[in-house]
Amino acid sequence: MKVLFTFGGLPHYSNFILSRLNNIAGLEIIVVVPKRDTGTIGDGVMQTHEGVNFKIIYLKEYKAFYGNFFFKDFIAVLEEEKPNIIVTIWPYILGFASGIFLKKYLRKNNIKLILKEIPFHVSKFNNAYSYYKSKFSLQLNEELKQNEKVNWLFYVKHFILKHVRKYYYNKLVDATVNYIDEAYEIVGSYGVDREKIFISTNSPDTDLIFKANEEIKMLPPILKENPFRIVHIGRLVKWKKTHQLIQAIQLLKEKFPEIELLIIGKGKEQIVLELLAEELGVKENIKFIGGVYGNETLGRYLKASSVYVLAGMGGLSINQAMAFGKPIICSTADGTEKRLVKDKFNGFYFKDDDVNDLAEKIKTIISNNELKKLMGENSLSIIKEDVNVHKVIKEYVAAFNYVSGNSIAYKH
CATH class of the missing domain: 3.40.50.2000 (Glycogen Phosphorylase B;)
Known part of the structure; x- marks a missing residue:
């Protein structure tokens, strides 16, 4: 089973996890990352090839109409690599949600999609406005500066965003892999069945x-x-x-x-x-x-x-x-x-x-x-x-098996 991840970079703490997944019998890991840093990954995060035993594909990015970046020639990579599963993150999930031809390609080739997130800075469906108006949310960035004004555009943006999330959680994504237990409540508030929500926690090796x-x-x-x-x-x-x-x-x-x-x-x-x-x-x-x-x-x-x-x-x-x-x-x-x-x-x-x-x-x-x-x-x-590398890998494998119907085993 071939699994393709899309990331904004190669942070040192992810490489060892991905390599251990790649070592599991029946799994092959590929990672697509940008050719240059476009801000998807945090400023100053250490990136390295240390511990890498998986294939890396570097692609140019373009800025989409919704204001975030996505990969150029992504479908060409899918045609060449033929993955069974794609694991993506924010904001790349928006490229899947808005890409008409990409969605058709996934359906035609029965490629399953998994969303990986904390979920951090994601509100519950019914309290989006109150959550994003809070001081905590408005200043939730590395500079602790207010990142948006609360005006009519604020309400339009978050109305659209919560419905986009509801769409991709229910109509596009086959499962989610999350770091925190609150994902059951947060993602569940968008109508997602509990069986589609996997809690991997977050851990180094x-x-x-x-x-x-x-x-x-x-x-x-x-x-x-x-x-x-x-x-x-x-x-x-x-x-x-x-x-x-x-x-x-x-x-x-x-x-x-x-x-x-x-x-x-x-x-x-x-x-x-x-x-x-x-x-x-x-x-x-x-x-x-x-x-x-x-x-x-x-x-x-x-x-x-x-x-x-x-x-x-x-x-x-x-x-x-x-x-x-x-x-x-x-x-x-x-x-x-x-x-x-x-x-x-x-x-x-x-x-x-x-x-x-x-x-x-x-x-x-x-x-x-x-x-x-x-x-x-x-x-x-x-x-x-409770919170270790084996917990992370076990939940990834469980999610892969759930969306694919396979029964790959992880033993340690």
Whole structure:
């Protein structure tokens, strides 16, 4: 069975999952990506060919009438590759929904279509207007700027959008693969049967992380021991709200003079954050490490830290920290955190944008070694038992079998 994915790029965290799918007997994976970056993938996301064992096809894109990009010569690729299943994402799903000839080609050749999404920033059908008018939604972008005005065009846009979604969920897509459990309610509100909704969660290749963890045990510490060291991993963009971590360090410095924040990642906000640290008098307590993507090096920094903290939007860094046995402190993110972080079990949630509450949660963990150890162990158990690479692959295979009627087996 041949499965073709359409992505906006090749982020390092996807390659290993796709390669493992490609290794399953009876599956062949192909990935179509743009020849140049057109903004479908986040600014500064690490892209690489590391871990790739599948075929990659690069296509030029064009800007469609609805304002988003789609691939040129896509049907020609389908004619050559003859996939049984296509897995696509937003906004490429709009190209399938609006492409008359493409839809005819899929029907004629019995090619099944799967939509992969979180779903993040997708409202329930009946509360689209109230959801997209909320401050959370209006500022849901990497710059935290209001991205649209609430006027008559706003209502027209979201009326059309929710009905376009209802159309493609029910008339075009054969199944959806989602990261979060709320997909049952969100996608279900558009009239989609529960059996068509698969929850894969989101995960890096946890087997590689566990292997790196064993190798790290043979290496010297990357930093000297400091029980008051916290760590943040992520691109340095505004919606990560890394500035709140620096503000929390200022609040905690008097009680914990040795407190230290490692910031692992790179981005255009670094200069702003460096200036903030200097302004608040905590420059010596903040260390900017830069981008780190290898499991071994990243793991060594995590092992040298007491707790992982995420103030804003996050991704797989929570999974990575938990796989290395770290407690987690976070607030509202993209929804994937709800499956990962259990309040008071393996970490804490702090009130959104409340630096005082964030500082209090950090203090609770770094001042209690027994709690820190227990929460770290609980984090690791969640990864081993529930959110890991095998869960992701199992759900993909289940979705492939559902839409195709096949019975490909995944064993690990």
